[in-house]
Amino acid sequence: xxxxxxxxxxxxxxxWIIGYGALSFLSGCRRLTLxxxxxxxxRISYPIAGTVCVTVYAQxxxxxxxxxxxxxxxxxxxxxxIAFLYRRKLAExxxxxxxxxxxxxxxxxxxxxxxxxGTSHGIMHYDTGLYHAQSIRFIEEYGVVPGIANLHSRLGYxxxxxxxxALYSFAFxxxxxxxxxxxxxxxxxxxxCLDLRCILRRRKPDLSSFARFAGLYYLFNIYKEMVSPAPxxxxxxxxxxxxxxxxxxxxxxxxxxxxxxxxxxxxGYSVTLKLSAAPLLLLVLLPVRRIIRAGKNRxxxxxxxxxxxxxxxxxxxxxPYMARNxxxxxxxxxxxxxxxxxxxxWQLPRDLADGDAAGVRxxxxxxxxxxxxxxxxxxxxxxxxxxxxxxxxSRILIIADLLIAAGLAVTLIRILITGLGGRxxxxxxxxxxxxxxVLSASFLFWLLASPLIRYGFFFVWTPPVxxxxxxxxxxxxxxxxxxxxxxxGLLALLLFVFLVYKGFRLIMTDRTLMQVPRLVTQQPYETYxxxxxxxxxxxxxxxxxxxxxxxxxxxxxxxxxxxxxLGDSLREGxxxxx
Numbered sequence: 001x002x003x004x005x006x007x008x009x010x011x012x013x014x015x016w017i018i019g020y021g022a023l024s025f026l027s028g029c030r031r032l033t034l035x036x037x038x039x040x041x042x043r044i045s046y047p048i049a050g051t052v053c054v055t056v057y058a059q060x061x062x063x064x065x066x067x068x069x070x071x072x073x074x075x076x077x078x079x080x081x082i083a084f085l086y087r088r089k090l091a092e093x094x095x096x097x098x099x100x101x102x103x104x105x106x107x108x109x110x111x112x113x114x115x116x117x118g119t120s121h122g123i124m125h126y127d128t129g130l131y132h133a134q135s136i137r138f139i140e141e142y143g144v145v146p147g148i149a150n151l152h153s154r155l156g157y158x159x160x161x162x163x164x165x166a167l168y169s170f171a172f173x174x175x176x177x178x179x180x181x182x183x184x185x186x187x188x189x190x191x192x193c194l195d196l197r198c199i200l201r202r203r204k205p206d207l208s209s210f211a212r213f214a215g216l217y218y219l220f221n222i223y224k225e226m227v228s229p230a231p232x233x234x235x236x237x238x239x240x241x242x243x244x245x246x247x248x249x250x251x252x253x254x255x256x257x258x259x260x261x262x263x264x265x266x267x268g269y270s271v272t273l274k275l276s277a278a279p280l281l282l283l284v285l286l287p288v289r290r291i292i293r294a295g296k297n298r299x300x301x302x303x304x305x306x307x308x309x310x311x312x313x314x315x316x317x318x319x320p321y322m323a324r325n326x327x328x329x330x331x332x333x334x335x336x337x338x339x340x341x342x343x344x345x346w347q348l349p350r351d352l353a354d355g356d357a358a359g360v361r362x363x364x365x366x367x368x369x370x371x372x373x374x375x376x377x378x379x380x381x382x383x384x385x386x387x388x389x390x391x392x393x394s395r396i397l398i399i400a401d402l403l404i405a406a407g408l409a410v411t412l413i414r415i416l417i418t419g420l421g422g423r424x425x426x427x428x429x430x431x432x433x434x435x436x437x438v439l440s441a442s443f444l445f446w447l448l449a450s451p452l453i454r455y456g457f458f459f460v461w462t463p464p465v466x467x468x469x470x471x472x473x474x475x476x477x478x479x480x481x482x483x484x485x486x487x488x489g490l491l492a493l494l495l496f497v498f499l500v501y502k503g504f505r506l507i508m509t510d511r512t513l514m515q516v517p518r519l520v521t522q523q524p525y526e527t528y529x530x531x532x533x534x535x536x537x538x539x540x541x542x543x544x545x546x547x548x549x550x551x552x553x554x555x556x557x558x559x560x561x562x563x564x565x566l567g568d569s570l571r572e573g574x575x576x577x578x
Contacts, residue, residue: 001120002520004180008116011168011184012047014079018057019050020090021082027258032309034295034302038258042248043093044192048241049262051164051185052269052317058163059272059320062143063327067163068172075167107197111190118223119183121518124526125228126548130558131155132162132229133177133525133551139166140177141554146566146573147346149329151540152557153356156329156348159231160272160321176524177551182226182233189215189237192244199492205476207432208247210469213495214461215240220502221457224509227523232454235273239280239458242266250431257290261310268314272321275333276455279442286431329353335360345566346573364452379448386451394453400464401447405440412437432470439463525551536565 023040026032040046054075061071083090100108125132131154138145138155139162149156164181171177193212199205218240222233246263254260264284270277288307295303322332330347331337335357337350351372358376359369365382366389387395439462446456453460476484515523529544530553541549541556549556555570566573 001117001518001522003178003522004116004120004183005113007168007170007178007180008112008119008184008187011180014075015047015050015054017050017079017082017090018053018075019046019048020093021086022053023049023262024086024089026262026313029309031302031305032261033258034291034306036256036258036294038256040259042245043097044188044241045245047188048238048245048266051188051238052266054167055160055164055269055272056317056320058139058167059160059324062139062163062166063320063323064143066141066143067139067166068141071167072170072172104194107194108191111187111194115183115187115190115226119180119186119227119522121515121523122224122227122513124523125225125230127154127230128228129526129528129548129550131157132231133179134549134554134556135159135162136166136169136177136179136229137171137551137554139163140169140171142571144324144327145570146327146344147330147348147563147575148555149334149348149353150346150563150574150576151555153335153348153352155557156325156331156334156353156356157231158321158325158328158334159234159274160269161229161231161234163324164234165229176522178522179227179229179525180522181229182222182237185234185237186219186222186226189240190219192241193219196495199488199495205469205472205488205491206247206251207466207469207473208244208251209491210465210472211240211243211247211462213498214465215244217498217502218457218461220506223506224513231274232457235270235277236458238266238270238273239277242270243458243462246431246435250435255290257287257294260290261287265310265313265317269317272318274455275336276446276449276459277442279445280438282438282441283435286434346575349576349578352576361450364450364455390453394460397460397464398447400467401440401443401460404436404463404467405444408437408440432466432473436463436466436470439466527552530556533560535561535563537568538565538570 023045027038027040057075057078058067058071061067061074065071131152134152135155135158138148161181165179168181168184169177169179193216196209196212196216199209215237218236222236226233242263246260249259249263260283264281264287267277267280267283270280287310291306292303295306325332325334326342326344327346328334330342330344331353332339332342334348335353337353337357355369355372361376362369365377366386367377367382370376387398390398439459443456443459443463446459450456472487476487479487528546528548528550530541530549531544532539532541534540540560541553542560543549543553543556543558547558549558562577563574564577566575
């Protein structure tokens with residue numbers, strides 16, 4: 001725990017400074033803001049933006065060198081430079097933090113300790129031993145090795161979260177490789193959910209409170225597993241943070257396009273964590289529309305420059321991720337083999353890539369993997385059995401998701417038929433309806449692509465939660481002050497009962513997981529029985545039983561052979577032996 005506390009502090013400082021510098025620079029860029037002043041309101045935005053920046057930095061660095069001591073030193077140098085350039089403004093921010101109430105400071109410290117404790121030990125995800133740990137170690141020791149997907153196809157599942165984990169693993173010190181990235185993302189979400197304590201003081205439930213409740217529920221679900229650097233935890237925590245910020249802005253009736261554009265960039269970053277977030281890029285339509293409105297008096301050239309500027313930032317985030325994909329597997333969006341315009345010597349053969357994608361999809365659908373060349377199971381074939389295998393709460397939410405999607409489809413058809421009048425009625429709902437539509441589209445994409453609840457907690461939960469929030473907001477608008485007080489009191493009571501119940505369950509579970517050494521050091525990666533073998537003079541490792549080699553059996557895959565080196569060393573790359 002002590003080890004994780006120190007690491008969390010370092011991660012918090014670096015992401016805060018980097019994020020502050022990035023947001024200050026962007027908000028001061030006249031081309032992006034169209035000369036309309038905007039100041040960042042939420043301090044949680046700084047570490048959230050910082051995680052994006054340092055992840056992109058780690059990915060770029062990995063394309064040229066191992067992410068180790070040199071990357072660590074350069075990151076610190078960047079932090080020192082930013083702190084010097086913005087020293088006066090940063091001092092003001094620190095004074096603002098010190099002026100927070102004692103209750104706030106106590107809560108911040110308690111959460112910091114609680115999540116450091118949870119990240120110090122727990123249940124290690126199965127896939128961490130399968131490929132997460134190997135992927136992180138490749139980044140630590142090589143940066144990127146062409147064609148490592150030929151060693152193990154799952155190593156082709158490049159996630160930006162692996163680069164983030166490698167940057168903060170401190171493996172270059174010679175001690176164990178730390179893996180606190182998922183816990184840090186969970187901590188950011190916990191800080192984002194703190195505003196729930198103000199329900200009674202505000203006496204008015206808002207949309208962001210419902211998103212915070214769903215995020216809080218997710219944190220309880222993953223608390224005992226966030227010791228594992230699984231990309232699913234990074235993705236869901238980060239998406240909840242962005243959604244909460246979006247709804248806070250909407251609740252304050254923010255009209256400036258700039259914060260929504262930044263959040264859209266954040267949603268673009270989430271795609272590099274896991275491709276299942278791709279439909280959320282539709283949210284870009286809102287800031288684009290507002291940029292056009294804000295730029296009417298500044299000419300079309302200013303509008304185009306602003307849009308191109310934000311697109312450029314998006315490419316800066318996506319570019320290193322796609323470059324790593326091409327280097328690792330030969331496919332820019334692996335496991336998808338579309339587009340397939342790259343023809344590199346280390347490319348994972350198309351049939352293996354397609355078979356891997358089909359196997360993961362079948363696993364999520366609870367059906368046997370199709371034989372090579374066979375058609376995948378249709379929706380009618382897999383959905384009934386898959387639905388019955390889900391938990392009761394998941395089934396209720398999935399039904400709600402499908403009903404919401406159907407209702408939105410009918411509404412869209414009516415708008416198209418009625419024309420302008422329908423659009424005016426739709427505008428009356430604010431950005432909430434637009435957001436609900438995009439979230440429903442994301443749910444359908446997840447359902448049809450790879451419907452494992454662990455992958456898509458955010459997509460399953462958010463449409464019903466947001467709809468519930470919209471309904472409550474509409475109900476409250478017709479209530480008296482006394483009725484609103486009663487409603488907020490009930491919500492506060494529900495939150496209290498939930499925290500007591502889940503907290504008790506968590507304590508009982510942790511009794512079986514905690515070990516005294518974990519109060520000082522973090523639980524290391526699990527080890528597995530492996531056996532060495534050689535290919536072109538280089539030693540590799542394969543599991544004696546099962547398919548996992550973990551962190552120590554490096555470099556390792558799930559089977560022996562089937563590949564060849566492209567040169568005299570592993571650094572030069574691996575190709576399929578065909």
